[in-house]
Amino acid sequence: DALPDDVEPFITGIIGEGVAANNNPILGWMGSLSALSGGKGYWMITTQAISFSFDTSTMSRTKKADQISLTAPEGLDLHQSTRQAFYFIEDIMVEGEPIQKGDWVMAYHENTLVGAREWNGDFTDIPAMGFDGSVETIDYCNNQAALTLRVVKKDTPDISYYVVETLPNWEEMGMQTLPSLSAKMLPSESILVSAYPNPFNPVTSIQFGIGEEGMVNIAVYDISGRLIDNLTNQTYLPGYHSVQWNADNVASGIYFLTIRTNGVSKIQKLILMK
Numbered sequence: 001d002a003l004p005d006d007v008e009p010f011i012t013g014i015i016g017e018g019v020a021a022n023n024n025p026i027l028g029w030m031g032s033l034s035a036l037s038g039g040k041g042y043w044m045i046t047t048q049a050i051s052f053s054f055d056t057s058t059m060s061r062t063k064k065a066d067q068i069s070l071t072a073p074e075g076l077d078l079h080q081s082t083r084q085a086f087y088f089i090e091d092i093m094v095e096g097e098p099i100q101k102g103d104w105v106m107a108y109h110e111n112t113l114v115g116a117r118e119w120n121g122d123f124t125d126i127p128a129m130g131f132d133g134s135v136e137t138i139d140y141c142n143n144q145a146a147l148t149l150r151v152v153k154k155d156t157p158d159i160s161y162y163v164v165e166t167l168p169n170w171e172e173m174g175m176q177t178l179p180s181l182s183a184k185m186l187p188s189e190s191i192l193v194s195a196y197p198n199p200f201n202p203v204t205s206i207q208f209g210i211g212e213e214g215m216v217n218i219a220v221y222d223i224s225g226r227l228i229d230n231l232t233n234q235t236y237l238p239g240y241h242s243v244q245w246n247a248d249n250v251a252s253g254i255y256f257l258t259i260r261t262n263g264v265s266k267i268q269k270l271i272l273m274k
Contacts, residue, residue: 002036004052013045013086013175018070020086020125022175031088031125032068032117043173070127072116073104073152081137083130083172087149088123091180094151094161099183102154107147109170110237112139114147123177130172141170148239151183161185162239164207186211186238190264195257199271202248206231206257206268209240214262218243220270221256228255236261247272 003011014021014033017040021033036042044050072078087107092099099105099119107115107128115128126149130141141147147170149163161183168176192209206218218231228250231243245257250272257268 007050007052010047010050011044012047015043015045015084015086015173015175016040017080018084018127019068020084020088020127020175022086022088022123022125022177024123024177027123030123031086032120045173045175068117070115070129071118072106072113073157076106076113076116078113078116079129079134079136081129081134081140082132083137083141085128085130085141085170085172085174086176087126087128087147087167088175088177089126089181090123090178092119092151092163093180093182094153095184099151100153104152104154106150106152108150109139109141109145109147114140128170130170143169143171145170148237149181149183150239159185162209164209164240166242184209184240190262191259191266193257193259193266193268195268195270199273200247201272201274202250203244203246204270205242205244206259207240207242208259210236210261211238212262213237216241216259216261218257218259220245221258223254223256245270 012023016033019033021029021031023029070080101119103119105117105119105126106113107126115126117124117126128141128147129137131137147167151161163181163183165181187209195204195206198204216236217233219227220229222228231245252272252274255270257270259266
């Protein structure tokens with residue numbers, strides 16, 4: 001209500017300290033930021049240059065008590081940064097069951113907690129802090145950093161569920177709206193691997209989960225055992241990850257994906273149909 005009607009359509013988002021609001025063209029305003037507070041500053045993301053002012057002689061000030069700030073579950077440290085991004089998530093299915101209000105969603109850059117939000121309904125916004133030069137944020141995100149999400153349910157606070165999908169990389173003052181995600185416990189086996197689509201043409205996404213940190217090698221071979229492509233050979237943290245194979249320059253046929261980590265290997269058959 002504080003925004004003039006003639007400029008509101010051009011404002012796609014507003015960011016405060018650890019809070020944000022996204023102006024969805026279909027659903028309207030959503031997010032943790034529900035009111036503008038006197039004495040605080042905000043970033044506005046706009047589709048074009050705008051200008052407006054208030055006639056303070058006709059205004060009154062109301063203090064809002066429903067403001068949300070940057071918080072984390074008890075026992076975890078999280079510091080407000082001047083560099084932020086937000087991920088608006090429609091829903092999360094945790095082992096096949098919808099996430100509940102009061103559950104926590106936490107954002108990690110590698111092993112560092114960079115954001116958290118208690119789930120409050122559809123399109124809850126998850127903040128993710130960036131490195132702003134301060135000692136407290138030294139291991140936080142820089143542009144294009146990879147993020148992972150974990151869910152901690154209020155009834156089982158000692159168990160973490162890892163979001164399977166790959167998130168868009170972190171960008172300063174970025175706002176991402178994501179559809180329903182899925183979260184699972186770490187695999188009890190050393191490796192879980194799947195490819196989708198399969199059959200495919202010409203790109204397939206290889207998703208894998210590992211229960212402990214380790215070097216992961218993923219390669220593709222043809223039916224004669226000849227190496228076709230080496231997709232990754234690097235260290236990954238426990239959780240779920242994905243890589244893509246673009247077979248645009250490869251002939252149709254059957255191929256074998258091999259994944260190796262911590263002395264264990266698995267093979268997945270891939271069918272390329274052009």
